[in-house]
Every structure is written in C-alpha cells, then in structure tokens.
Amino acid sequence: xxxxxxxxxxxxxxxxxxxxxxxxxxxxxxxxxxxxxxxxxxxxxxxxxxxxxxxxxxxxxxxxxxxxxxxxxxxxxxxxxxxxxxxxxxxxxxxxxxxxx
Numbered sequence: 001x002x003x004x005x006x007x008x009x010x011x012x013x014x015x016x017x018x019x020x021x022x023x024x025x026x027x028x029x030x031x032x033x034x035x036x037x038x039x040x041x042x043x044x045x046x047x048x049x050x051x052x053x054x055x056x057x058x059x060x061x062x063x064x065x066x067x068x069x070x071x072x073x074x075x076x077x078x079x080x081x082x083x084x085x086x087x088x089x090x091x092x093x094x095x096x097x098x099x100x101x
Contacts (some may be wrong), residue, residue, distance in 0.1 A: 003051070005044055012040040012055065019057055033064035035087075048094045056088045 019035040040055035059081040064070055074081040 003044060003047065007044045007046055010036070010044065011044045012042065019055070028074070031069075033062065033066055035059075035061050036063050037061035042051065048096055051094050052091050054088070054090045056086055059087055060087055 017038075018066070020036075020040050023031045025031050035057040037042070038055060038057035038061070040050055042055065043052045043054070045051045059079050060071055060074060062070055062079065062081070075080055
C-alpha cells in the first residue's frame with residue numbers, strides 16, 4: 001500500500017509532538033508525565049516495511065509534575081541520569097492496524 005506522504009526523512013517537530021508516559025502506582029493510581037527535551041526523525045520508505053522512526057530523549061528532562069519524585073527517578077536507584085543521560089528508541093517494524101491515516 002502506498003503511503004500518503006512522500007518518501008524521505010522528516011524531523012520531529014517538538015512544538016507539535018510530545019513524549020508521554022503513564023505508570024500504575026500500587027494498582028490504585030496512575031502517574032503521568034513527559035520527557036520534555038527530545039528529538040528524532042521519521043524516515044519514510046516506499047511502504048511501512050521500509051519506514052523507521054527514531055527518537056532520542058534527554059533523561060534529565062523527566063517530568064512527572066512532582067519534583068521529589070522526579071529527583072528520585074533520576075537517581076542511580078532508577079533511571080541513573082548521571083550515568084545514562086540519553087535514552088533512545090528506534091522502531092523495528094511498523095504495522096498497519098486500521099484503514100485510515
């Protein structure tokens with residue numbers, strides 16, 4: 001199936017994009033937050049099989065809306081932002097799940 005966008009590389013627009021997360025805490029509440037500093041690109045191929053998304057985020061930009069929790073999450077006990085300042089994601093496949101774009 002032809003894609004509705006021309007093949008090529010497109011940078012992620014941080015103004016119109018967001019990296020968000022949601023984690024269940026003790027099975028009774030959900031903690032939501034963002035990674036505020038990130039970048040990446042969408043590499044459109046001729047079809048989904050040759051299309052790749054790659055994103056890199058600054059770990060220290062972890063933001064759950066609670067500074068005490070954020071400090072704990074950035075510590076060596078959890079994310080260890082001092083040792084691992086960047087996190088990245090690169091898709092291994094993209095699969096069509098619906099009929100529209």
